Structures are given as structure tokens and as C-alpha cells.
Amino acid sequence: MQRSAWMENSKSWMPFWSEPKTKCSVYGVCGSFGSCNDFTSPFCNCVKGFRIKSQTDWDLGDRSQGCERMTALQCGGLNNNSASSEKDGFFEITNVRLPDSPNTLATAASREGCELACLSNCTCSAYSYNGSGCFVWHGGLLNLQEQYNEADAGSLYLRLSASELQTSERNKKKVAGWAIIGAIVLAILVSIVPATLIVVKKRESRRMIEKAKAMQSGLVSFSYSELQQATRKFSKKLGGGGFGSVFKGSLPGSIDIAVKKLEGLYQGEKQFRAEVSTLGAIQHVNLIRLIGFCSQGTKKLLVYEFMPSGSLADQLFRSNSNVLDWKTRYQIAIGTARGLAYLHEQCRDNIIHCDIKPENILLDDALVPKVADFGLAKLVSRNFSRVLTTIRGSRGYIAPEWILGMSITTKVDVYSYGMMLFEIISGKRNLMHTGESSFEFFPLVATNKLIIGDIKSLLDQRLEGKANSEEYEKACKIACWCIQDDENSRPTMSQIVQALEGNLDVSIPPVPRSLQVLNESWTKSINSSSSHQS
Structure with missing residues (x-):
């Protein structure tokens, strides 16, 4: 469902509200014993001890049938007197949105009592205990969401067979065993190092190692x-x-x-x-x-x-770098949009980045994008005029309202993202030298061709047409909406995420007047500079 506003200038509808906002907000999207996570791909996974019930349906995008248990429970664990059987146990899943339809047990006054009550009931699948009391679930678990950071997040104790839990325990013991062996080997090595070197370097090395370890937690x-x-x-x-x-x-x-x-x-x-x-x-x-x-x-x-893979600018513009395929580029666009949406809408104090460009999108060894330099504008706020001057050197990424000295909102980042999205599509800088005194401003070319329906020539020629045409047409439309003159006409970053993921339709946008003016201004400036140099 979505709501749109009629834009008189462009004679088109501009989406401004839609539901669902995320995949995990759809009720029961991952089915019974399925866990949803908006930050992973795929977003649906089976919880520990379970497997996909219908692989065919999952491959077709339907996860509603959920997951099934891999190893049957020992029903009536406390009352099972068989010497060969082992009792069921519980596996803790932390930081989750708890499943729907729990039953409250007022008689359980502790976590141990809550666990005992669940274990003694054959139909009990899981329990949770917090300051509000004991909650148990019978049968399937619906609407479970991981990496959930809201106030109602909690820990869920999932009932599993003893064999499933023993697998986890064996893995833990293996890790502990190797850690002990490693510690013994390290102790032997240390003991044969000359005492003089230990005295000289011991204190400084220990401090740096401790700091390296401490980085994992804070x-x-x-x-x-x-x-x-x-x-x-x-x-x-x-x-x-x-x-x-x-x-x-x-x-x-x-x-x-x-x-x-x-x-x-x-x-x-x-x-x-x-x-x-x-x-x-x-x-x-x-x-x-x-x-x-x-x-x-x-x-x-x-x-x-x-980040071992450098920046997006390195991957797109360096002649000696491998050409990024379209699928990778599209995932980089989605990931960057997710990161910005988090800064704009999910942080306690909303953060405007103020300097979105390919140089500030870093890539890890799997080419997953990471937005860099966020929050730094606030750190240097007392001398921000100097920073603004420097940022303006990144020609073409600054929103028109910022250049005019008006107050800025998160929509300046949306504008910059749109300009960068054009470069992801074309694989080249937006302003390109095309002749002796001729320059091409790609966003203007792209918006004009988009309106007449000719977008094939916009794609990076190095890709040789190997791209999803629906995706790069959608990306062109989104980029153009991002750079509209009126910030109110630009989408939010969360809307951009939805559109890129295919959850929101995108109409054809109008050509921003500022693009034409900017293109004319830059061309005159560059031609004037060229004539002076000659």
C-alpha cells in the first residue's frame, strides 16, 4: 500500500508514504520457525535445529510455509525414564523480537521455573523470561525477527533435542581445546625468548595487544x-x-x-x-x-x-581496476541507501552526512559497501565554513539549497546519493571531457533520455549490455528523483531502499531546471579557463 502526492510541475504522482517499510514488518513473512533479518540476504532463515520445509517455495520467494524440525523432541523430557534417552534443552537466541501469541505463566517466578514449566509440557516450543514474567509458546513460532533493536527486544529460549544442543557444545569445546593448546604453545615460545628482549618489549606489546582485543567490544x-x-x-x-x-x-x-x-x-x-x-x-x-x-x-x-577493496571511486574510475558487474553495482547502491537510511531515521540523533560521494563509500573484501565519514560534520561544526568550501571541490554532489546558503536537511544527502547513483550506472564521472572544448554532463543527458525512453546508451559500455534492464532503468529514475530542485520532491532514503528492492513503483521524473543551469555554467567556466590557458 502506498500514498502519493500529485506534483503539478511534473504532472505525475510522487510517493510519500508506503507500507510495509521493511520486509520484516510483513506479518509472518518467514513462516513458522523462520527468522527474519532486514540486514542479511536472504532475509529469511530457519532458526537453529530447523530446516526449510519447502525449498521449491522458498526459491520462488514464498517462505510462508516456514521451517520444520530436523530432530524430534523427547516428548515429556522430565518424565522420560529411559536410560538411553536424553532430555531436551534450550538454545538462547538474543536480541530478537519475540514471536506472537505467547502464553503467560503466573506460577513461574524465575527463569529456571519458567524453563521447567516449558520442559514439562510436550507442546511447549520456547519460552522467555523477563521483568514482566514467564512467557511460553506452544506449536510454531511466528514473526520472529533477529537484530531487533527496539525497546521490546528480548531473549528467546528455543526448545531443541539433546543431539542438536550437543553439536553446539562440541563445537564450543573444540574452540576451547584449541585455545588451550594455543596458549600452551605460546607459553613455550615465550619461555625461550631471551629475557632481555622480554623486559624491553613486554610492557608495550601487552598494552597494544590488549587494545587490539578491546576493539571487539568497544x-x-x-x-x-x-x-x-x-x-x-x-x-x-x-x-x-x-x-x-x-x-x-x-x-x-x-x-x-x-x-x-x-x-x-x-x-x-x-x-x-x-x-x-x-x-x-x-x-x-x-x-x-x-x-x-x-x-x-x-x-x-x-x-x-x-577496508581492503578501497573506495567505490577506486573501483569505478581507476583504469587498472576490474570492472564491477551490474549485480555488484546494484547491491552497492542498495547497501549505501540502507546505511544512509539508518543515519537519517534510526539513530537517536538523526545524522546528516554532508559529503556523500564515491570516495566516501568504502568496500570490504566481499565488496559490501560501508558509508564512511558520517558524523564528522558535527565534530568540525565550529569551522564548518572551511569544510563546506572543501566539499564544494567535489564538483556536482552538493544540493542547490546548500549552495544558496539555505538551511539543510537529510535531503542534501539524497541529492548527493542521486548524483553518485548516476556514476554507478555510467561508470564514469558525471562531468566528462568529450572533445577539444566540449563537455558532457551525464545527469542532464540521462534525464533527457529517460523521458524519451532511450536508456540503453546510459549504461557503462564496459559492461557490454550485461545488466538487468529493469534495474538500471529503475536506478536512472530514482537518481533523477533524488536531484529534483525542490527538496520536498526528493524521496527519503528509506523510500529509495524500498524502490531499489522492488517494493515501491517509480514514475518518470521531470528534468530539474538547476541541472540545465549548472551544465551551462560549468561549460562556460571550463571553456573560459581553457581559453586563458591557451
Whole structure:
């Protein structure tokens, strides 16, 4: 279901509300004993101990039949006196939206009592215990959602056969066993190292190893000298922008990091740490993870996870890089939109990125996109005019209302995303030199061809036409809607996600007047510059 508003200028309908907003908000979408997760692909999976009931239906996109148990339960576990049989147990699933239709047991006053009550009933499939009491479920579990961060999230204890639980226990024991063996081997190696070297290096190495381990659970505070050592005195520069330069580093345990030296920062120590703490708490599969920081006098640095595949700009524009296929590009577009939607709509304080461009979309070893540099605009807010000037050097990504000095909203990121989406489609920069004194502004070309129905020539020629025509036509339409002059005509990032995933229809947009003006202005400016140089 969706609602649309009539846009008089374009004589078309603009969607402004739709349901469902996410796949997991559809009731029972993954069926009985199916678990839904908006951040994974596929979004439906069977819970532990269960398998897909009808693989054919799942392959066709229908998961409503859900999953079936792989190993039967020992019904009446507490009353089963067979010496050979083992009692059922429970597997904990944390941070989930609990299934619908629970039964409340007022007689159970503890988690152990709740577990006992469930175990003694043959039909009990799972239980949950919290401050509100004991809840049990009989039969199938519907509407279970993982990675659920709302206030009503909880832990579910899923009833499984003893053999299923023993498999998990054996795996844990294997890991523990190898850990013990590793510890013994390490102790032997350490014992034969000359005592003088141990005394000299022991303290510093231990501190850095502890910090490397601590990064798994929270933000780590580094000293400036530690980051100098990790980056070999900032010798390998990865890139730079309006907020500072980035350098590659390495921590003990072969952990690669990216260290950003912030420039133009005037915040006090307390305020800086508070802002960094907020950024460190933001976790999303499509956002770069902040793992540490340094605040030492005027020196302010941020430590991020390192992305081995570089930036989207590297993959799209470097002549020596492999050509990204269309499927990968489309997934990058969706992932980036998800990350921005999370910043705009799901963070406690909504975050405007202010500098979306291919250089700020990083890719991991599986080419999963991670939005970088989010939240930095606020860190340098006292000197933001300088940053804005620098960002304007990224020609063509800044929304017209920002250039005109008007107040900005999340729609400036939508505009920048649209400009970047054009580059994902074409595989080249939006402003291209096409002759001795001739330039082509791709977004203007794309919007004009979109209106007349000629979009085949818009696709990156290196793909040789190997792309889903429905997807790149949809991407062209979305990109054009993103760069509309009136910010109210632009979609939200969550609407963009829905449209890219095929859950929202996209109409043909009008050609923004600002595109034509911008194209004429740039052409005159570049031609004038060329004539002066000659």
C-alpha cells in the first residue's frame, strides 16, 4: 500500500508514504520457525535445529510455509525414564523480537521455573523470561525477527533435542581445546625468548595487544605515539578530504586499521569524547565501524576498520581496476541507501552526512559497501565554513539549497546519493571531457533520455549490455528523483531502499531546471579557463 502526492510541475504522482517499510514488518513473512533479518540476504532463515520445509517455495520467494524440525523432541523430557534417552534443552537466541501469541505463566517466578514449566509440557516450543514474567509458546513460532533493536527486544529460549544442543557444545569445546593448546604453545615460545628482549618489549606489546582485543567490544583510546607506531609515522596515505587525511596502520595480530587525522577541530576534550562515544555506538552492516580514537592536546584522530577493496571511486574510475558487474553495482547502491537510511531515521540523533560521494563509500573484501565519514560534520561544526568550501571541490554532489546558503536537511544527502547513483550506472564521472572544448554532463543527458525512453546508451559500455534492464532503468529514475530542485520532491532514503528492492513503483521524473543551469555554467567556466590557458 502506498500514498502519493500529485506534483503539478511534473504532472505525475510522487510517493510519500508506503507500507510495509521493511520486509520484516510483513506479518509472518518467514513462516513458522523462520527468522527474519532486514540486514542479511536472504532475509529469511530457519532458526537453529530447523530446516526449510519447502525449498521449491522458498526459491520462488514464498517462505510462508516456514521451517520444520530436523530432530524430534523427547516428548515429556522430565518424565522420560529411559536410560538411553536424553532430555531436551534450550538454545538462547538474543536480541530478537519475540514471536506472537505467547502464553503467560503466573506460577513461574524465575527463569529456571519458567524453563521447567516449558520442559514439562510436550507442546511447549520456547519460552522467555523477563521483568514482566514467564512467557511460553506452544506449536510454531511466528514473526520472529533477529537484530531487533527496539525497546521490546528480548531473549528467546528455543526448545531443541539433546543431539542438536550437543553439536553446539562440541563445537564450543573444540574452540576451547584449541585455545588451550594455543596458549600452551605460546607459553613455550615465550619461555625461550631471551629475557632481555622480554623486559624491553613486554610492557608495550601487552598494552597494544590488549587494545587490539578491546576493539571487539568497544571504543579504544590510543595515545598519539601508539598511532604513530601503528602507521609507521603516517607513511602510507590512503586519501583525504574536507575533514582530514587518512593513513593505513596495523595493530598486533595482523589487524589492519585506517587512521584519520582530523583537521580544523576546536572542541574541548569532554565534548570531543562525548561525540566520539556517540559515533562509536552506531553499528550497521553498511556503515564503517569506528573502533578507537586519540585525543591528545590539539591532536585528534579517529581509528576505523580497514577496508581492503578501497573506495567505490577506486573501483569505478581507476583504469587498472576490474570492472564491477551490474549485480555488484546494484547491491552497492542498495547497501549505501540502507546505511544512509539508518543515519537519517534510526539513530537517536538523526545524522546528516554532508559529503556523500564515491570516495566516501568504502568496500570490504566481499565488496559490501560501508558509508564512511558520517558524523564528522558535527565534530568540525565550529569551522564548518572551511569544510563546506572543501566539499564544494567535489564538483556536482552538493544540493542547490546548500549552495544558496539555505538551511539543510537529510535531503542534501539524497541529492548527493542521486548524483553518485548516476556514476554507478555510467561508470564514469558525471562531468566528462568529450572533445577539444566540449563537455558532457551525464545527469542532464540521462534525464533527457529517460523521458524519451532511450536508456540503453546510459549504461557503462564496459559492461557490454550485461545488466538487468529493469534495474538500471529503475536506478536512472530514482537518481533523477533524488536531484529534483525542490527538496520536498526528493524521496527519503528509506523510500529509495524500498524502490531499489522492488517494493515501491517509480514514475518518470521531470528534468530539474538547476541541472540545465549548472551544465551551462560549468561549460562556460571550463571553456573560459581553457581559453586563458591557451
